[in-house]
Amino acid sequence: xxxxxxxxxxxxxxxxxxxxxxxxxxxxxxxxxxxxxxxxxxxxxxxxxxxxxxxxxxxxxxxxxxxxxxxxxxxxxxxxxxxxxxxxxxxxxxxxxxxxxxxxxxxxxxxxxxxxxxxxxxxxxxxxxxxxxxxxxxxxxxxxxxxxxxxxxxxxxxxxxxxxxxxxxxxxxxxxxxxxxxxxxxxxxxxxxxxxxxxxxxxxxxxxxxxxxxxxxxxxxxxxxxxxxxxxxxxxxxxxxxxxxxxxxxxxxxxxxxxxxxxxxxxxxxxxxxxxxxxxxxxxxxxxxxxxxxxxxxxxxxxxxxxxxxxxxxxxxxxxxxxxxxxxxxxxxxxxxxxxxxxxxxxxxxxxxxxxxxxxxxxxxxxxxxxxxxxxxxxxxxxxxxxxxxxxxxxxxxxxxxxxxxxxxxxxxxxxxxxxxxxxxxxxxxxxxxxxxxxxxxxxxxxxxxxxxxxxxxxxxxxxxxxxxxxxxxxxxxxxxxxxxxxxxxxxxxxxxxxxxxxxxxxxxxxxxxxxxxxxxxxxxxxxxxxxxxxxxxxxxxxxxxxxxxxxxxxxxxxxxxxxxxxxxxxxxxxxxxxxxxxxxxxxxxxxxxxxxxxxxxxxxxxxxxxxxxxxxxxxxxxxxxxxxxxxxxxxxxxxxxxxxxxxxxxxxxxxxxxxxxxxxxxxxxxxxxxxxxxxxxxxxxxxxxxxxxxxxxxxxxxxxxxxxxxxxxxxxxxxxxxxxxxxxxxxxxxxxxxxxxxxxxxxxxxxxxx
Amino acid sequence: xxxxxxxxxxxxxxxxxxxxxxxxxxxxxxxxxxxxxxxxxxxxxxxxxxxxxxxxxxxxxxxxxxxxxxxxxxxxxxxxxxxxxxxxxxxxxxxxxxxxxxxxxxxxxxxxxxxxxxxxxxxxxxxxxxxxxxxxxxxxxxxxxxxxxxxx
Numbered sequence: 001x002x003x004x005x006x007x008x009x010x011x012x013x014x015x016x017x018x019x020x021x022x023x024x025x026x027x028x029x030x031x032x033x034x035x036x037x038x039x040x041x042x043x044x045x046x047x048x049x050x051x052x053x054x055x056x057x058x059x060x061x062x063x064x065x066x067x068x069x070x071x072x073x074x075x076x077x078x079x080x081x082x083x084x085x086x087x088x089x090x091x092x093x094x095x096x097x098x099x100x101x102x103x104x105x106x107x108x109x110x111x112x113x114x115x116x117x118x119x120x121x122x123x124x125x126x127x128x129x130x131x132x133x134x135x136x137x138x139x140x141x142x143x144x145x146x147x148x149x150x151x152x153x154x155x156x157x158x159x160x161x162x163x164x165x166x167x168x169x170x171x172x173x174x175x176x177x178x179x180x181x182x183x184x185x186x187x188x189x190x191x192x193x194x195x196x197x198x199x200x201x202x203x204x205x206x207x208x209x210x211x212x213x214x215x216x217x218x219x220x221x222x223x224x225x226x227x228x229x230x231x232x233x234x235x236x237x238x239x240x241x242x243x244x245x246x247x248x249x250x251x252x253x254x255x256x257x258x259x260x261x262x263x264x265x266x267x268x269x270x271x272x273x274x275x276x277x278x279x280x281x282x283x284x285x286x287x288x289x290x291x292x293x294x295x296x297x298x299x300x301x302x303x304x305x306x307x308x309x310x311x312x313x314x315x316x317x318x319x320x321x322x323x324x325x326x327x328x329x330x331x332x333x334x335x336x337x338x339x340x341x342x343x344x345x346x347x348x349x350x351x352x353x354x355x356x357x358x359x360x361x362x363x364x365x366x367x368x369x370x371x372x373x374x375x376x377x378x379x380x381x382x383x384x385x386x387x388x389x390x391x392x393x394x395x396x397x398x399x400x401x402x403x404x405x406x407x408x409x410x411x412x413x414x415x416x417x418x419x420x421x422x423x424x425x426x427x428x429x430x431x432x433x434x435x436x437x438x439x440x441x442x443x444x445x446x447x448x449x450x451x452x453x454x455x456x457x458x459x460x461x462x463x464x465x466x467x468x469x470x471x472x473x474x475x476x477x478x479x480x481x482x483x484x485x486x487x488x489x490x491x492x493x494x495x496x497x498x499x500x501x502x503x504x505x506x507x508x509x510x511x512x513x514x515x516x517x518x519x520x521x522x523x524x525x526x527x528x529x530x531x532x533x534x535x536x537x538x539x540x541x542x543x544x545x546x547x548x549x550x551x552x553x554x555x556x557x558x559x560x561x562x563x564x565x566x567x568x569x570x571x572x573x574x575x576x577x578x579x580x581x582x583x584x585x586x587x588x589x590x591x592x593x594x595x596x597x598x599x600x601x602x603x604x605x606x607x608x609x610x611x612x613x614x615x616x617x618x619x620x621x622x623x624x625x626x627x628x629x630x631x632x633x634x635x636x637x638x639x640x641x642x643x644x645x646x647x648x649x650x651x652x653x654x655x656x657x658x659x660x661x662x663x664x665x666x667x668x669x670x671x672x673x674x675x676x677x678x679x680x681x682x683x684x685x686x687x688x689x690x691x692x693x694x695x696x697x698x699x700x701x702x703x704x705x706x707x708x709x710x711x712x713x714x715x716x717x718x719x720x721x722x723x724x725x726x727x728x729x730x731x732x733x734x735x736x737x738x739x740x741x742x743x744x745x746x747x748x749x750x751x752x753x754x755x
Numbered sequence: 756x757x758x759x760x761x762x763x764x765x766x767x768x769x770x771x772x773x774x775x776x777x778x779x780x781x782x783x784x785x786x787x788x789x790x791x792x793x794x795x796x797x798x799x800x801x802x803x804x805x806x807x808x809x810x811x812x813x814x815x816x817x818x819x820x821x822x823x824x825x826x827x828x829x830x831x832x833x834x835x836x837x838x839x840x841x842x843x844x845x846x847x848x849x850x851x852x853x854x855x856x857x858x859x860x861x862x863x864x865x866x867x868x869x870x871x872x873x874x875x876x877x878x879x880x881x882x883x884x885x886x887x888x889x890x891x892x893x894x895x896x897x898x899x900x901x902x903x904x905x906x907x
Contacts (some may be wrong), residue, residue: 076853076890204849211854212845212861213837214790214830221789229784255756255773292773292780295796384794384802384855384889433792433855434889465795655849659895663852666891689799689887698880700893 045097052176054138055184056109057087057131064159064173066093069103071110072120073405074207075435077660077719079120081206082653083128086121089198090132090191093172094159100206105407105427113429115405116440116535118620118717121652125714133188135179142178143170193650193712202655207431217431219402220388224458227390228258230287230451231294231462234280234471235305237682238531239332242282243304251286251301256293260286260301263450265443270416271323273316275409278443279472279532285451291462298464308530326503327528332682335377335477338502341527342479346373350498350523354509356579357519359485362494366485370558374482374547376745378502378677379475379536380684380692385433387463387471391448393418393456398425398449403432403439410442417446418453437535441473466687474677475536476501478543482551485519490559493519499544500525503533506540512590512618513552515583516570531679537667538720541619542727546672546745549615549728554741563614563732564598567591585618592709593625593645600707601627601643610640613732617725620717622648623709626665628701628729632737635754639669639701639730647709648718654708661706661722668726670695673748759819763788764832774820778812779803781819782829790830790858794887801886802855804862805829811866813885830858833865841865844903852890860886864900873904 048061058068068084084100087093103110111127114120136156143161144151147168155162162169210217235241242262245251251260265281266272284303288294310330314323363369389402398418404410407427415422432439448461463471480499487493495517499507505524514520536542556566568591573579575587594616598604603614607629616625629641642665651657674693678685686692706722731742738754748754758771763786770785777796782788782805791814794802798813805814806828833839841861851857860883867874867882874882879897888896 076851078852202849204846205851207854208846208849208851209837211851211857212830212842214788214858216789218855220793223787223789290772290776290780290784291793292776292784296775382889384792384800384853384887386793432853434853436889462793465797465800659849659852659892662894663891666893667889670891688797689795690797694887694889695891695893696885696887697883697893697897700891702876704894 045099048173052180054135054176054180055131056103057128058091058135060172060176062173062176064171065097065099066091066159066172067099067101069101071103071113071124073113073115073407073429073432074102075115075403075405075432075439077115077120078205078653078656079115081203081656082121083124084206085198085203085652086125086128087132089196090129091136092156092158095198095203097159102429102431105429107408112408114408115435116437118622118720121715122621122717129190130188133190134184137185137188138179138182139172139175141182142175146170146175146178199650199652200654203653205656218385218433219390219430220385220433220462222390222401222430222460224390224392224460227458227460228287228289228455229291229294229462230285230448230459231298231464232447232467233284233286233298233301233303234467237305237332238279238472238679239308239330239682240305241308242284243306245284246302246304247300251297254293254297254300256289257297258287258289259455260284260297261454263447263454265446265450266417271314271316273409273413274318275406275441276315276413276443277441277473277532277534279530283447287451287455287459295464328530329528331530333529333531334680335678338477342375342477342500342502345500345525345527346479346481346498348525350500350525352521352523353507354514354520354522354580354582356514356517357494359494359496359519359521362519363483363485363496366493367488368486369483370486370555371481371483372551372554372741372743373479374550374743375479376477376543376546377675378477378531379671379675380469380677380686381434381436381438381473381536382469382692382694383432383434383436383438386465386468387444388461389444389448390458390460391445391452392458393449393453396420396424400425400445400449401428401430402445402448403430403435404442404445405432405435405440406442409440410445414446414449418449436537437539438473441534465689469692470684470687472532473534474531475539475542476504476506476533478506480506480544480547482547484555486559492517492555492559494521495519496521497548498523498525500527502527502531503529506543508540508544508584510582510584512574512585513570515578515580515587516574518579520579537664538619538724541617541720541724545615545617545619545724546727546731549617549725550731550742553613553728553732553735564594564603567594567616589623589647589709590616590618593623593647596645596707596709597625597627597643600645600705603627611733611736613729613734613736615725615728615732617721617728619724620720622646622716622718622721624721624725626725626729628726628733630730630733630737632754637734637737637754641703641705642701642729644704644706644722645709646706646718646722647711648721649711649713649715651708652715657708657718658706660718662704664719664722665704665726666695666700668723669701669730670699672727672730672745673699674746676746757820759822761819761822762824762826764827764829770819772819774818776819777815778805778817778819778822778827779814782814788829788831792855792859794856794859800856801863802859804859804886806862806866809866809869811863830862833862839865840903840907841868841899844899844906847902848895848899850892850895850899852892856886856888860888860896864896864903867900868904868907872907874900
């Protein structure tokens, strides 16, 4: 057992709860507004007559049913199941009697309610355990007082309190009211990992039945009384801004249309936060009775756009970091120009980010230098649920419900624009139809609120798929050049990486193989652009892993070594005699996933019928390695199998974790082979799925096997780590199949066949 | 505006809408049957899949005026108690991640199974090619279809 304090993130999260705890709270369901009157449940906990609030994370009914609230928003990573599992574990609840709810957005109670960076389970781990353990402690105290027995003699199991020596027992429900009246203990004991009964045992997705039944879960599904539908029109091209509406009156006269106007998302003097990325801060809004009528008006509207003037903006730092300055150039950019500019930048010296030893001398003395360049295009997130949001503004009060990864980051922006205190803003986090980073940039919440304010009725803002795909916040375009110096005996003398992008660099200078090579140089560069970018599943890693792992594969081949053995040798060096002291990975855990995947994939057995590629990467505090097997028939590659090994510490919900890894692998195969957004004169060349190729059923790996390193280490990231190494594994397998190295993503370049 | 009497999930529903309105928006905006999703508006993603006389159709490009007497089935009407073998198999394989595409996947798979009760991998790949799952749950979708095929 471990003792922990019941405070968390500088905020005594349980204490602030105790203020509201203890009282009788009548049964209510804060999400009732978006649920149908009758929920067809095959099974499920019985609702009690009364709920007793124990702390911010849970309440218990008199019948023993427990409601556990998930603080972070759900976008498919299944926190709405796994987070309650953590609370239930320490509470010693009966999982069959647990109802899972999305917690309200309330930073005082729940801290930073954020989904992204594979941070959810890792950052909530101790807090959620403490919430469950504190509640269990209070229930035991209630039983001890009721039965007049020592607290130490009161035990629990699956939602029941016991006093074994007097043969007494009571359900949590019987003790909930009294327990809720107690103060939160200053210190609680947490279970030992070996005593876990819920964590580590797969539980089904708590929303799955609603999903397969078509019940309303998403903002898109919600209809408010008297709501109108709103859509926006943004400039067709990056490098343009709003000018004027040419046929305003004609559009207003169209069937069902109520209002047409322009909105400005920020005040002129507003200093944007890090997540206020927005290429089109002035938009045309069309509001009408029904979606189809507004869509028709959107097709009919004629807008004059103006060229954007170049500007520089200061942007608030991420999580309290220093402000940064962004140069936004004028002009309409094209992918062809981007490529030329990137090649030119890659040819110049970059900014030196890390240097070990004397790489220049080592390269000068090399018998052989291998140099290769890799590139990847912009990518659109393409969440299946297009951007949308509901809003209602009454006086100086704003209510918003929508899909969002980080309500706390947009709330101050809304307050500043609408001249209201943040207390006047109520935000409901609804289940997201995907996120992948895109919904961390929640300008659409503010747009919906501004439109609702103007029309004085609730509105549902809907982006069409075309709006969603052409709005920006893309994964940046990247390029990296790798060089390796070998001596006459084939030993690796020096390693050089120079990476850059539009408009950010993907470089992680302190990642592997930094630390494993005496002479090491890492440089980066950036190019300005008016095309906006944002986080996309495993930002920067999603490119660097593919480039680096392809290069290491080519290097191993040049050195006559097995690609896994070569990596293990480098990791051995980093473990026993590391170069530098800033290396950000654990060589033993890194080697661990490579060894596991070698064993599980049968790497050491010859498999002449398939072409295999291996790749491993560290990001978001976790380690992932893949062996990808593919076959080629008539030049068409088919991924037959991916064997995956992951070390992410303790795995809370194993089958869901496997699902997440499978999804990351499919996503990786899709983006590696097909993913690409290009531009012509500032206009995105693709605006819907007929042009933007997404991976489909027949292109997914035939089989995926996921193995987790057994571990007692606290959980680390999972949503992102399995994604980046896929790019390297498939590139290396495609090389085996075709004899040609893949340097440029997407690897199939919009074709079905290997060229 | 025109009046349409539609047969949806076994009941007659009347709507007064423009003739060009896609069935998707009639279902969602006018009848509040929101299980059928908007994903692309051009029959490229399959999120809006419904059955028209048992045949899988993309409701986002189907004008209401073309529905006529044909009976429409949405995810809400696929089974009496949300217990169609596919819905049960989806739960057994714990398929969904974000879940947004899954009703469309199930509706498309249901049409597949009624035509081809024991589909091969190739049948499934071909029939399900029109349904995008951005989360990448394809291997589970395929496994769930196979499980359902053994039970229906």
